[in-house]
Amino acid sequence: MREVQEPQYDAIVIGAGVAGIYQIYRLQELGMSATVLEAADGPGGTWYWNRYPGARFDSESYTYGYSFSKDLLDEWDWSEHFAGQPETLRYLNHVVDKFDLRKHMQFGCKVEGAEFDEDGCFWRVRLEDGREFTGRFLLTAIGMLSAATLPRIEGLDDFEGESWHTYYWPHEPVELAGKRVAVIGTGATGVQVISEIADKVGELTVFQRRPNWCAPLHNDRIDEESLADIKSSYDEIFEICRRNAGGFLHSPDPRKFQDVPREERLELWEKIYAARGFSVWMSNFIDTGINPEANAEYSAFIADKIRSRVNDSDTAELLIPKDHGFGTRRVPLETRYYEAYNRENVHLVDINETPIERITTRGLRTAERDYEFDLIIYATGFDAITGAFDRMNMTGSGGLALRDKWSESPDTLLGMQTSGFPNLLMLSGPQGGSVSTNYPRGIETAVDWISDLLVYMRDHGYRRVEANAEAESSWRQHVQEMYQFQLMSKVKSWFTGYNSNVDGHDVPRLMIYPGGAPRYRERLEEVAANDYEGFHLS
Ligand code: NAP
Numbered sequence: 001m002r003e004v005q006e007p008q009y010d011a012i013v014i015g016a017g018v019a020g021i022y023q024i025y026r027l028q029e030l031g032m033s034a035t036v037l038e039a040a041d042g043p044g045g046t047w048y049w050n051r052y053p054g055a056r057f058d059s060e061s062y063t064y065g066y067s068f069s070k071d072l073l074d075e076w077d078w079s080e081h082f083a084g085q086p087e088t089l090r091y092l093n094h095v096v097d098k099f100d101l102r103k104h105m106q107f108g109c110k111v112e113g114a115e116f117d118e119d120g121c122f123w124r125v126r127l128e129d130g131r132e133f134t135g136r137f138l139l140t141a142i143g144m145l146s147a148a149t150l151p152r153i154e155g156l157d158d159f160e161g162e163s164w165h166t167y168y169w170p171h172e173p174v175e176l177a178g179k180r181v182a183v184i185g186t187g188a189t190g191v192q193v194i195s196e197i198a199d200k201v202g203e204l205t206v207f208q209r210r211p212n213w214c215a216p217l218h219n220d221r222i223d224e225e226s227l228a229d230i231k232s233s234y235d236e237i238f239e240i241c242r243r244n245a246g247g248f249l250h251s252p253d254p255r256k257f258q259d260v261p262r263e264e265r266l267e268l269w270e271k272i273y274a275a276r277g278f279s280v281w282m283s284n285f286i287d288t289g290i291n292p293e294a295n296a297e298y299s300a301f302i303a304d305k306i307r308s309r310v311n312d313s314d315t316a317e318l319l320i321p322k323d324h325g326f327g328t329r330r331v332p333l334e335t336r337y338y339e340a341y342n343r344e345n346v347h348l349v350d351i352n353e354t355p356i357e358r359i360t361t362r363g364l365r366t367a368e369r370d371y372e373f374d375l376i377i378y379a380t381g382f383d384a385i386t387g388a389f390d391r392m393n394m395t396g397s398g399g400l401a402l403r404d405k406w407s408e409s410p411d412t413l414l415g416m417q418t419s420g421f422p423n424l425l426m427l428s429g430p431q432g433g434s435v436s437t438n439y440p441r442g443i444e445t446a447v448d449w450i451s452d453l454l455v456y457m458r459d460h461g462y463r464r465v466e467a468n469a470e471a472e473s474s475w476r477q478h479v480q481e482m483y484q485f486q487l488m489s490k491v492k493s494w495f496t497g498y499n500s501n502v503d504g505h506d507v508p509r510l511m512i513y514p515g516g517a518p519r520y521r522e523r524l525e526e527v528a529a530n531d532y533e534g535f536h537l538s
Helices: 018-029 070-075 085-098 188-197 224-232 234-243 262-273 292-309 313-319 439-460 469-485 517-529
Strands: 009-014 034-037 111-117 122-127 132-140 162-165 180-184 203-208 346-350 356-359 363-366 370-372 375-378 393-395 424-426 465-467 535-537
Touching: 009 018, 009 122, 018 034, 018 085, 018 439, 034 132, 180 188, 180 363, 188 203, 224 234, 234 439, 234 517, 262 292, 292 313, 313 346, 439 517, 439 535, 465 469
Parallel strands: 009 034, 009 132, 111 393, 132 424, 162 375, 180 203, 180 375, 203 346
Antiparallel strands: 111 122, 122 132, 356 363, 363 370, 465 535
């Protein structure tokens, strides 16, 4: 008889970002043997990598921190309502050290592949350097926006100046003063970079394909009194986040758009435009994301705001989205973004009019002319959610490759598991709640649910869990129904699975869970209460 091999660990966690940190905290608390494999040389995930100028939260800092430890909440002083990347990275390192988690983490471990060993019922994980680890459960904490994509433009390697994708911004400072700089991409990242560097560079040329609806962040420092207030109201803060569909500190106006006279609508819109963070998106009339008329009127209101902030009317028109309504793609929050275009050293190029033909040794060539640059910044986004999975070779039961299974649709059960991949538990899986919310809020839900499942399995002597194909298919149907309601479902963005720089991502895919965090949590609780119905435990 063949001897069944026992795995090295109860659990292997891939990734030491927001999700991996909390997951390893819970695993060690449960007394499970576990390790975190992390490609970087330190923890922090997204906040480790994204060091580009202007990188900061657009969730209120005090809604982004972990809620699981009162001690941690009491001792950490956020300095700004929307903290910058260095502060967030310091915070995450602080959490790791406070709970002594570093000893469970291995850095410089880039996972190249993982396969499920059917006989032994465990995962074998291979690193790029050839090392192997085995664990009963494989928990992916690999982030949702961690597979950066460069544009598919000829000549990328020809450029002799400096060029960076924002995600891979170097640790050393990049000289900006006096430099001729190009930014390609105007999503949430591009908007932050452009706003931050406009007055620091020599010349800045922005190459825009589609504008987004941006709105003011209204960041500020947190004074001592406000900090004391925040610390004494964490329970309330997290309760508001729990009730909000996106896990944010904002509540919708319960009225429907058509039930409110125009004057009152304008009053609310002025108020939320002047309010902090995502109020401008989430504190609106409840039907703004689903009622085309409400959305069109609000979009017209925001368009006027843009016109009022940009001096040149042609530039203003270029910056106003014409192909989608407000909030149907991720809304970039900004600080003096539109005003940047009033500067003499900032130029906007519409690449629909004059497409980029190639990158050259000295800059880039559009259909109209050659440009010379010292620095090209690619703020061209990510192969969202599934990209990080696709970049690892993951093989489940019977040699099924995850990449193949998901080639048309990244179907999962609750975003937590996908059939054919036993014991693979995903903290930010497609069609799940954590990829649809203020990330740490969704992640605490996912980690707690998965940890409870592991305890349940331990208590019942189970060692294998796999989503049923039928349950997965019902979940897909439910996710699809939730998408159908929303105006965003008709718009190309990473919410709907598009990325022009990745083969096959030119068709709509069901990527997130658009039914709202409260509904999602309710479903998770029901499933757990019914002995994890939909999951086959053995
Ligand atoms: P993104 O929203 O996908 O934006 C990428 C930008 O690059 C878009 O403007 C896109 O144009 C453009 N682009 C892509 N390929 C191109 C090409 N070949 N030629 C020309 N333009 C091209 O990516 P992102 O800005 O990095 O943001 C991704 C997500 O990260 C956000 O939605 C947000 O969830 C998160 N984020 C969060 C924060 C924060 O918390 N504060 C900050 C930054 C980012 P099209 O629109 O035409 O495709």
